[in-house]
Amino acid sequence: MEEFLTKEGDIFLWTQPKATSRIFELHRHDEPFGTLEFRSMWGTLAWSKDPIQNWSFKRVGFLTPHITVRMPDFDSDYALFDPKVFGGGMLHTSDGRPYRWEPLNNWHTKWRFTDKKGVAILSFEQDSEEFKLSELFTIQAAVTVETNRITNLEFSMLVNLGFYLVVLNSMDSSAAAAAAAASSM
Numbered sequence: 001m002e003e004f005l006t007k008e009g010d011i012f013l014w015t016q017p018k019a020t021s022r023i024f025e026l027h028r029h030d031e032p033f034g035t036l037e038f039r040s041m042w043g044t045l046a047w048s049k050d051p052i053q054n055w056s057f058k059r060v061g062f063l064t065p066h067i068t069v070r071m072p073d074f075d076s077d078y079a080l081f082d083p084k085v086f087g088g089g090m091l092h093t094s095d096g097r098p099y100r101w102e103p104l105n106n107w108h109t110k111w112r113f114t115d116k117k118g119v120a121i122l123s124f125e126q127d128s129e130e131f132k133l134s135e136l137f138t139i140q141a142a143v144t145v146e147t148n149r150i151t152n153l154e155f156s157m158l159v160n161l162g163f164y165l166v167v168l169n170s171m172d173s174s175a176a177a178a179a180a181a182a183s184s185m
Contacts, residue, residue, distance in 0.1 A: 004148075004150075004151075004152060005051070005052065005152050005155065006145045006150060006152075006155050007145065007148055008145055008146065008147055008148045009144070009145065010028070010144070010145040011028075011142055011143065011144050011145075012026055012027065012028050012033060012142070012143040012145075012159060013026070013027045013028075013140070013141075013142050013143070014026050014027075014036075014139075014140055014141045014142075014143065014163045014166075015027065015138070015140045016138035016139050016140060017138075018138075019137040019138045022037065022038035022041060022046075022167075023035065023036075023037045023038075024036040024037070024139070024163065024167070026050065026143075026159065026160075026163070033050055033051070034048060034049055034050030034051070034156075034159075034160065035048065035049050035050075036048045036160055036163055036164060036167075038167075044057075044058055044059040044168065045057070045058045046058070046164055046167075047072075048160035048164070050156055050159075050160065052152045052153060052155065052156035053071065053153055053156040053157070054071070054072050055069060055070065055071060055072075055078075055156070055157060055160050055161070056068075056069075056070045056071075056072065057069055057070075057160070057161060057164045059168065065083065066080050066081060066082050066083070067080070067081040067083070067161075067164075067165075068080060069081065069091075069157060069161055076094070077094065078093065078094055078157070079091055079092060079093040079094060079157065079161075080092050081101070081161065081165070087102075087103045087108055087169070088100070088101050088102040088103055089101050091113070091161065093157075097115075097116070098115075098116050099113050099114065099115060099116075099121070099158065100113065100114045100115075100116075100118070101113055101162070101165060102114065104123070108169055109125065109126040109127060110123070110124065110125050110126070111123070111124045111162065111165070111166065112124065112146070113158050113162060119146075119147060119149075120146035120147065121145075121146055121147055121150055121154075121158060122143055122144065122145060122146060122150075122155070122158050122159060122162060123143070123144045123146055124141045124142070124143050124162050124163065124166055125141060125142045125144075126139070126140065126141045126166060126170075127140065127141075139166065139167055139170050141163060141166050143159055143162065143163070
């Protein structure tokens with residue numbers, strides 16, 4: 001029987017050590033647990049590493065974009081994420097398990113994954129309560145495990161993909177704000 005690495009109520013913290021770098025660190029009880037690294041400053045290909053499983057994520061497509069989720073050294077997708085126009089979306093794994101990604105507030109700073117029955121699995125909350133001026137231009141999020149019914153592989157995929165989606169949302173919002181500012185000049 002597999003030993004579970006998480007339990008309901010566990011909190012993990014994603015941080016961005018440098019605002020000028022697209023490398024993020026996942027911590028559990030102040031101990032490093034994993035990383036998420038974008039391969040270029042402007043692209044959407046990212047790799048994650050943690051003690052359970054390494055992953056790659058990439059947004060592809062223009063008119064109907066989706067995100068591929070792969071394990072290293074595999075040419076086929078392990079899962080596909082189909083985003084909704086105004087936030088959220090559905091993740092479908094290769095074995096048919098669906099997960100819903102949904103915003104929990106209008107500002108899109110709180111998110112969660114739920115299973116097909118709507119039971120919360122993981123929740124993400126951007127910007128910690130201990131906000132520091134040095135973190136002004138960084139992306140960070142606290143992740144709470146919402147259930148004991150999560151496998152290690154499921155946790156690894158969702159904790160990394162969820163933060164990848166948080167980062168993409170933040171990048172897209174920044175780009176939209178910059179475009180709006182430029183067009184009003």
